[in-house]
Amino acid sequence: MTSEIKDFLKDLISLPGLSGYESPARQRILHEWQPLVDEISTSPLGSLHALKRGSGDEPRPSILLAAHMDAIGMMVTEIVDGWLRFTQIGGIDPRILPGQQVVVHGRQDVPGIVVQPPAHLLPDEVSPRQTVEMKYLLVDTGLLPEQVNEVIRVGDLISFAQPPLELGNDLLAGHSLDNRASVAALTLCLRDLQRVRHIWDVWAVATVQEEITLGGGYTSPFSIRPDLAVAVDVTFARGPGGPSDYRTFPLGKGLTIGWGANIHPAFYRAIKETAERLDIPFHNEVMPAHSGTDAFAMQVTAEGIPTAVLSIPLRYMHTPVEIISLKDVQRTGHLLAQFIAGLQADFMEQMKWEE
Template sequence: MAEIKDFLKNLLSLPGLSGYEDPVRAVIREAWQPLVDELSVSRIGSLHGLKKGFGDEPRPRILLSAHMDAIGMIVTGIEAGLLRFTEIGGVDARILPGQPVTVHGRRELPGYVVQPPGWLLPEDQPTNKAVEMKYLFVDTGLRAAEVNELVRVGDLVSFAQPPIELTGDLLAGHSLDNRASVAAVTACLQELQHIRHIWDVWAVASVQEEETLGGAYTSPFAIRPDLAVAIDVTFARGPGSPANYSTFPLGKGVTLGWGPNIHPALYEAFKKLAEKLDMPYHDDLMPRMSGTDAMGIQVVAEGIPTMVLSMPIRYMHTPVEVVSMKDIARTGHLMAQFIAELPVDYMQSLRWDDES
């Protein structure tokens, strides 16, 4: 587990914004190399790792999809040496002022997001109003001439907050959404090293989930799995978050998705397994869409029976998301055990409620 934590901390120290996943993909590739039989990269950048099963060919295939892209910013203009920017993925402008960032120009430039005083904003903006993203800047501390040399429109701006270990098994950092899940898939692959599973396992670190679900729509088209599991983060209960069905206690187990994106028989199978393993879990009710890769995966080509597993995190889409390492380990273990138990004819037994 210490190994997984170091791996995750490494992932959390890297950029890899949606559409620009190269830096994080390189590190995942290195971690997966000894764990899978084949590695490849899709035409739009998703990492595909195949761990072959022990069954006779042609073997059924299960796809595990965890998106590796992160939210961040992108430069839209340069004024007097200060950078204007817009978001990649969903960023709340209110958490930005004072954030340390890295500007990926001709070389990497450290900087801070800065908020101009109210009298420089429309209608002398009072302090109780949030400043919109279009009025914020990134200040690199450099003079205009140097900035104009080093930065241009389209350069990326990523969060520079390094990961922090909190007390207990809690880890804080940016892009735990969704690198916590990449860590869980990696833990699963590690456990599978000791298991004679029948099915082929396709581990996918997918791209562009925060923008277009790009990886979710495309990788399954190439792989054509029989079953798929989307692994993502969900909301942990925390300060100010609603104490209702959409939030879960932190560190108290995985969540099992339930709703139209999920094949009900797969949900039942995972639930039974969690109970058998004496693993704590919660139902993550998704009455309409799941907001995960599953939205894409399920409707690829002729359709794919899909499941959603999640780990609760706090402060989602801020640079200080918080996750419990225990939940990551549980998620990896649950997937590995599910795969271990998949019989060769599982698809013939996958039934709808109305079928006998």
């Protein structure tokens, strides 16, 4: 991976952009994508739509590549003597919160720390040997109560403040790699497409609200009406204490290609054959029900859209120290670009639902 793309990803995961409030991330992606596409716009819900036109005769078929840009985080629910109570935006395990550095986005950005009261100050029914529920945790900003009341209100957002950290073996740790690692993969795809001819129109879409409503996953394909759609997301990488069965995949050993009810069988086979031809390492990911991605929404939009899922293995999902392999990000972007370059004008005529 080029240092330019790596720096872009590190910038992107340093920004807030919680579900429903994606503007900081969207502006950074807009800046990165604008030189790579022919048109770019923002949907009524806030998803970013970038069109790179193909070279085929009009009306050209189109493919939509979706990566959600929203992040999990928290929201202030109560201010008590200068301390902040909060709730979650998206799925957060309360076990990882005590001691985390955060930023409270009030009238100005305020640094803070998530703290857990000592055991003797917790209600009698809360055992210190068990995970303390989120409703008992607090954010301490260090400000006096009157100072807090001047700059922070109920409803203000709280984002993680863990800076990106480069690890050995080309790994990157940080918050919001779910799913901004896939935004970086789409960026690499758009860069690759600058150098190759492709017949189809390509829509790169950074969707909103995947973590809470799938809002961008439903509305963007309804607006664009592509012939094909790909959800690019992350999946569970193997780690300490976790399962080593079909639910997890080795980190840095290739992306995954989804197989299940959300995936069109012919689309799956075409992507799989491209990966095999290019010797791009991949794993089949069994998705027996809801894929847990925007694919669930895109597949059932309008009359139905043939959909596929590509995923980047990630450790410690929904924590401030998620870990991905930069090699897997690069492989995902390259596979997407090469698949698009190989799409012929009559590809849809061969698309039959045959398991």
